[in-house]
Amino acid sequence: MSISVHPPSDPGGVAARAAARTEPSASKPFGARTRTRLFTKYVALFVAVVAIALLSNGIFEVFFYYREHKAALIRIQHEQAEAAAAKIGQFIKEIENQLGWTTQLPWSAGSIEQRRFDALRLLRQVPAITELAQVDSTGKERLRVSRLAMDVVDSGLDLSQDSKFSEAQAHKVYYGPVYFRRDSEPYMTLSLAGTRKDAGVSIAEVNLKLIWDVVSQIKVGEHGHAYVVGPAGRLIAHPDISLVLRNTDMSKLPQVQAAQAGGSDADSESLQGAKNIQGQEVLTASAPIAPLGWTMFVELPVEEAYGSLYAALQRLALVLAAASLFAVLAGIFLARRMVGPIQALRAGAERIGGGDFGQRISITTGDELEGLADQFNEMGARLQESYADLEHKVEQRTSELKQSLEQQTATAEVLKVISRSAFDLQSVLKTLLASAAKLCEAEKGIIFLRKKNSYRLASNYGFSPEFEAFAKANPFPMDNASTTTRAAQSGGIVQVVDVLADQTRSALAREYQRLGGFRTNLGIPLRRGGETIGVFTLTRQEVRAFTPRQIELLQTFADQAVIAIENARLFNETKEALERQTATSDILNVIAGSPTDTRPVFEAIASRAKSLVAGFSSTVFRFIDGQTHLEAFTPTAPEADKILTSTFPRPVADFAPFRMAQSGEVTQVPDVEVLTDEIKDIGRARGFRSMLFAPLMNKGVSIGFIAVTRVEAGSFAEHHVQLLRTFADQAVIAIGNTELFNEVQQRTRELSKSLDDLRTAQDRLVQTEKLASLGQLTAGIAHEIKNPLNFVNNFSALSVELLDELKEVLESKDLDGKVREEIDEIAQMLKGNLQKVVQHGKRADSIVKNMLLHSREGSGEIRPADINAIVEESLNLAYHGARAENSSFNITLKRDFDPAAGMIELYPQEITRVFLNLISNGFYAASKRKETGDEGFEPSLTVITKSLGSEVEIRIRDNGTGIPAEVREKMFNPFFTTKPAGEGTGLGLSMSHDIVVKQHGGKIDVNTELGAFTEFIISLPRSTARTQAGERR
Amino acid sequence: MRRRKFIGLLGSAAAWPFGARAQEPGRIYRLGFLGSGPRNNYFPVFEPLRRAGFIEGQNLIVDWRAFAQQVDKMPELARELVEGKPDVLYASGDLAISALLQVTSTIPIVGVTEDMAGSGLVRSLARPDTNLTGVSIFSTELDGKRQELLIDALPGLKRLGVLADTRATGAPPLQALHEAARARNVELLVQPVTRSEEIGNAIEAAKESGATALNVLASPVFYAFRGVIMQRAAELRLPAIYQFPEEAKEGGFAAYGPSFVALYVDMVTPKLVGLLRGAKPSDFPVEQPSKFKLVVNLKTAKALGVAIPESFLLRADEVIE
Known part of the structure; x- marks a missing residue:
């Protein structure tokens, strides 16, 4: 068989060329798709046929194998369970047998000691018996031996009603229920009656833990095991002794329930995997342990039980996979033989369909496919003939279309150019x-x-x-x-x-x-x-x-x-309109940016004017007193700029265009070369040929002009001239605005300054006036009062002495007792009155002295003094003073002195007075708050000094009553006091203020909260006291 | 379907509580050990541990404290052990266990003591609910049993010395012993021992007051000093009965109780292994021995010049000749 697709014999044909062009793109994806479909169909069919046969065979085999395997498993498990049950039964039977010989003798026969010996031997031989009791035929316990407890002889315990005894008597043997000693170990009572009526009963307590020895010996497969469950579902024996000791309840497990419900013949379904107590999936079989009512369970992990089954399944899967692979390979081979010629036919037909009519298909399979190929070849030849005729007509039509297309294209081209x-x-x-x-x-x-x-x-x-x-x-x-x-x-x-x-x-x-x-x-x-x-x-x-x-x-x-x-x-x-707008807005921007200066405005005008006219350079001039001043220009070369700046200012009359500009006309110089004046030189130096001048007209007066130059000679375009003229008008407005703005600002500044000055002067005046009048008043009053007061004081003191003299005189006289008594009494009263006069006179004196001090400034001398020492001294003085006045006075003093406070130039005496005054006030306020009945209140006063560099700050803070706002306003006024009449002069704070502020150039401030605290803050400069005071003198 | 079951089975096998679980590679396990005597006394612990893969010096560090000579310092010893952050603790006797329980409620403790439920250390033998589990060895009950055996072994015994560790044996059990002895017409001479140094003097005192045999009551301290006790008893020609069968093999006159080796190999070590591998103490019910052995050392009897009745020898599980 040979299959081939011949290339066309006539490669020159148009059809062939067209086909060759289209072939690679058209045929490939189409061909690939078709191949896959037919090919896979064949292969899939073949594989299906083979695989179904294999699979069905495999499934049948597995199914039967599974059933047989399971049946075998069930049988084996059941046998194992029965064997295990038998072993347990035997274990119990063994104990029973061993117990048997202790019931051989009647009670009358042997001594107790002999019986005890026998019992002990039994314990030795049967480790499972923990305790053995022997009861005589009347039900009395005669002997009890134990592994743990001491042996008891003739306890006399009556067991005749106990089932251990009665059941054994009735049925020879009695298996008690399983119980757990100390809630842990499983035990069972096993009683046995002797064959003779008088032999009594032996009651053994059997430790079922020892069944472990039996159960753990039973091997079930590799990982399986056996266990015993009691009638109530309690675990009695298990290879894992912990489970037994924990008294595990197995009755919840389905396999246990099934076994206990269905008895021995648990059907095969119960063998299905169920979870055991450890959660493992197991196959379980059970068998009853006959006399005891227990059930023996044998379990095998499902994994192990079905291990061989899974292995068989794996083998089968392998065989199936191999067979399937073989089927696929065979399918591929056969499909390939079938699809090959069809493929060749399809490819040939596709080429003919694509226009390659010279295409010939050659298939020599000798069957129907070959005939089909020949018919295709014939069809190709017919198609080739008719195609050539058609092509000629098409060519004609094409050239016509081409012509009209060219026209269309040209039109479109033109439209494109226009729009672009x-x-x-x-x-x-x-x-x-x-x-x-x-x-x-x-x-x-x-x-x-x-x-x-x-x-x-x-x-x-x-x-x-x-x-x-x-x-x-x-x-x-x-x-x-x-x-x-x-x-x-x-x-x-x-x-x-x-x-x-x-x-x-x-x-x-x-x-x-x-x-x-x-x-x-x-x-x-x-x-x-x-x-x-x-x-x-x-x-x-x-x-x-x-x-x-x-x-x-x-x-x-x-x-x-x-x-x-x-x-x-x-x-x-x-x-153009946009350009004008932009220029104007630029100028406005500049104005907004630098309203105080006209220079940037002129510079902006120059640069905008140049760009508006697309000129080479521009200059802005102003006329001042008949001179032309250069205000701004667009820079070119540095030397050229220098020439420009050095030329101006010049009289307006020097240049004709300048004169024209001054008269308000727009002029232009088409070519500077024709000029004869200096402008020509400037033009040559700066490199321009033509110029345009636009005057800056302000209210009909020309205040300057803009000059724009160009490199080339010739007239300026009309719209440029217009543009520059408009621009010049706007520029003038801008300049005007700037100047106006500056003027307003200047005026405002001046006004506000003079207002400030005025205010300061006024304040100063008011303060001076106030203090001066007060000072005068005080001094005047003091002087006037001082003299009469001296009289009062002196004469009252004298009167006291006179009274003493009077007393002496009367002493020598012989007076009757009663009269003398009366005289003494009167003299005493007079003396008392006089003393009061003296006392209050002195107070009045001190007020007057204070007033005089107030009016007289700068007492003592100025010298550097340690401020901390002064504060400390004042504090002590004030405290002791207060104590002297009132011995019950008490206050907590806190000091926080800054060592850096150091030396200050001041009037020590005066400052001490200030501190004394403020501290005393603090004491007064604090003790007043205490008096108002605040129980837990602790009066305290804190004095803090702090260096602030060129100043020192002293804070005096009390936790007293505080100062109300209305008092705060007036408290530095002379004669203002809040103390009750007679307690204060009202001059303390006023004086302190004067000393600190006026004498020392410091500050005094107060910080207070009503009912909480008052704090006076005094700031004293370190060295300005002298100059301040000096100026004042 | 089968496959799914199979995978499920694998999962459940992985969740198996302990047993199949192995040590984590690279991890160092710490065991705090509060024993009474020198550590070779406890060889039945370390051998099985080694077999289970816990090898000292490789992946196991044993922090060892012996308290027999310094019972007063028990709280300190316990604190030192817990400060070492062990994974599991072991303690012998009520005193040691209580001391550990005082300082930790989280680290699992395996204790070997007389009666865990009776002394209130655990609420239930079946399900211990604290960090303590272990073995109850019925020692007080067996003290009575041993007294009975010694009286049976020495017919005509009039005065029986009792060596009592005041910290291990309280007054009520002693009272019970007195009563049982009185029933057999034997006078009990109790020699209380508070400190290990007093042991020798106590035995001498018993001998001086006329005792012709000695019941060494159960006590971890006495077990630690069993060599001293046996030597003194031999010197003073006092047949004595001991707590563990192994002691009779070591030269004691007789012994009755659970095998010391079996106790540690079968009951203590599996718990240590399980706990070291991360199981919870509540996974382990408190166990009790169920096999007790009577061992009589005829060599010692002969050396002491004591004749033992044949009937007694028949009761013995093992006779050393």
Whole structure:
């Protein structure tokens, strides 16, 4: 068999080429998909057939094997359980037998000692018996021996009613229920009666723990084990002795329940895996232990029981896998043989379908497939023939389409250019002309645009430069004497097939024709809103009319041109407006940024003016007193800038444009080279040729001007001139604003300063006035009172002495007792009165002295003193003073002196007075709070000094009653006191204030909270006391 | 289906409480041991531990304290042990166990003592609910049994000396002993011992007061000093009965009780192993020995010049000749 797909015999054919192109992309994915489908179908079918057979066989085998295995397991387990049950039964039977010979003798026969000896021997032989009691036929316990307790003889215990005894008597043997000693070890009572009536009963307590020896010997498989459960479901014996000792209840386990319910013939289902007490899945079989009512259980872990079954299953799975693999391989082989020729047929058919009609399929399998291949080949040949005919027609149609496509493409191109460069009118017009000329088979073309009353060349295509220069210099007037103007005037399309034959044309038109050399021309007016704004003209060098289709196309181009022109106009207008706006807003920004200075404003004006006109440099000048001052300029080269700055200021009269600017005119210098003055030199130095001057007009007066330069010579564009003029007007407003703003600010500053000064002066005046009047008043009063007071004091003191003298005189006289007594009494009273006068007189004196001190400033001398020592001294003085006045006075003093407080220049005497005063006040406030009946209150006063560098701070703080707000306002006023009349002069704080503030230049502050504390804070400068005091003197 | 069951089975096998569990590799286990005498007394512990894979010097550190000579310092010893952060603790006797319970309620303790439930150390033998488990060895009950055996072995005995550790034996058991002796017409001469140094003097005192035999009551201290006791008893020609069968083999006159070796190999060590492997004390019910052996050393009897009745010898589980 041979299968091949021949390449086409004629490789030159178009069809073959097309097929070759399409073949790789089309056939591959399609071929791959098909192959997989058919191939897998065959393979899958084959595998299925083989695998089903294998699988069903395997499943049957497993099923039967499983059943047999299980049956065998059940049988073995049951046998094991029965054997184990027999062993346990035997164990008990053994004990029973051993017990038997202790009941052989009647009680009358042997001595107790002999019986005891026998019993002890029994214990030796049967380790499971822990205790053995022997009871005579009447039910009296005669002997009890034990492994643990001491032996008891003739305890006399009556057991005749006990089931241990009665049951044994009745049935010869009695198996007691299982019980747990100390809740831990399983025990059972085993009683046995002798064969003779008078032999009595032996009662043994059997420790069932010893069954462990039996149970742990029973081997069930590899990991299985046997255990014994009592009638109530309690575990009696288990290889894990802990479970037994823990008195485990097995009755919850399903296998135990089943065994106890169903008796011996537990069916195979009970063998199914169930959890054992340790949670392991096991197969369990049971057998009853006959006389005892116990059940023997034998369990084997499921894992082990079914181990061999799983192994067989694994083997089977392996065989199945191997067989399946073989089936797959065989399937692949067969499918490949079947699919091969079909594959070749499909590939061939696919190529023919793809257009490769030269394709021939060769299959030599000799069967139906070969016939099918031949028919395919024939079909290919027929298709090839008809295809060639069809192709020719297609080619014709294609060339037609191509032509129209080119036109479309060109139009689209033009549209693209228009939309891309809307603001660049020249390039749009050029593109339009070029495309139109090419499409309409015209050699040349012109677009004329109307300017006032003429049509001027705006763009051309294909004409010589001479023609262009001529046309630009000589626009068409608005006549009817040329194709262009005719089209413009009529507003319709005008075509002149042979221009030379047209005799109505003007001389100008003839000149155009002579220079351009065209024969046929076509004019299409460019119209906007019913108005002609230009003409689109195309020319041909030979006489050949434009076809209607070409004209139609040209109309489209003309419309596009109109749109483009309009767009460009709008764009430029917007752009200019925007530029003006931007310039203005920039200036405003600068003003806002530096309102106090005009220089940045001028600089901004200079730089904006330059960029507005697209100039080379710019300068801003101001006229001051007939001189021109340079205010700002845009820098160029440093040397050039230097020339500029060194030239100005200059009189306005020096330069003509300056004069013009001063008169408010906009002027320009198209070329500085034609000038003869210094401007020419500056121009050469800075490198410009033309200049534009715009005056800065403020309320009709020119205050300066802006000059903009350009590198090239020539006139400035009209819109530039306008722009600069507008800009200059705005700049003037900006300058005005700045100046105004500055003025207002300056004025405000001056005003607020004078207001402050005024206020200070006023305050000072009020304070001085107040203190001066008080001082005068005090001094005056003091002087006036001092003298009378002296009299009162002196004379009262004298009177006391006189009274003593009087007494002496009366002493010598012989007076009757009663009279003498009366005289003495009166003298005593007088003396008392006088003493009161003296006392209060002295107080008045001290008030007066204080007042005088107050009015007289700066007593003692100024000298450096240790402030801490002064504070300490004041504190001691005040404390002892207070104690002297009132012996019950008590207060806690706290000191916190800063060692850095050190020396201060001050009047020690005066400062001591201040401290004494403040401390005494504190004592007063604290003791007053104590008096008001606060039980737990502890009066205390704290004095703190603290160095603050150039100052020292002293804080005197008491925890007294505090100062109300209304008192705080007035407390530094002279004569203001809150103490009851007669206790204070009202001068203490006022004086302290004066001493601290006026004499020492310090500060006194108070910090208080009502009912909590009062704190006076005194700050004293270290060394300014002298100068302050000096000034005051 | 089968496979799922099989996997389930594997899971349940992994959750098996102890037994199958092995030591964690690289871990060092610590055992705090509060025994009465020198550590070779406790060889039946260390051999099985070694077999279970706990090898001293490799993965096991045994913090050893012997208290027989310093009973007063029991609380300190207990504290030292607990400060060593052991995984499991062992203690002999009520006193040692109580001392450990005073200082820890979390570290598992295996104790060997007279009667765990009776002394209130655990609430239930079947389910200990604290950090303590262990073995109850009926020593007080057996003290009576031993007295009975000694009287049976020495017919005509009039005065029986009793060596009593005041810390191990209280007044009520002594009273019971007195009563039992009176029933057999034997006078009990109790020699209380508080400190180990007093043992020798106590035996002499018993001899001086006329005792012709000696019942060495159960006490971890006496077991630790059994060599001294046997030597003194031999010197003073006093047949004595001891707590553990092994003591008779070592030269004691007689002994009755559970085998010391079996006790530690079969009951104590499995618990230590289980607890070291992380089981909870409550997994182990308190065990009691159920096999007791009477051993009589005829060599010693001969040396002491004591004749033992044939009937008594027949009762012995083992006779050393």
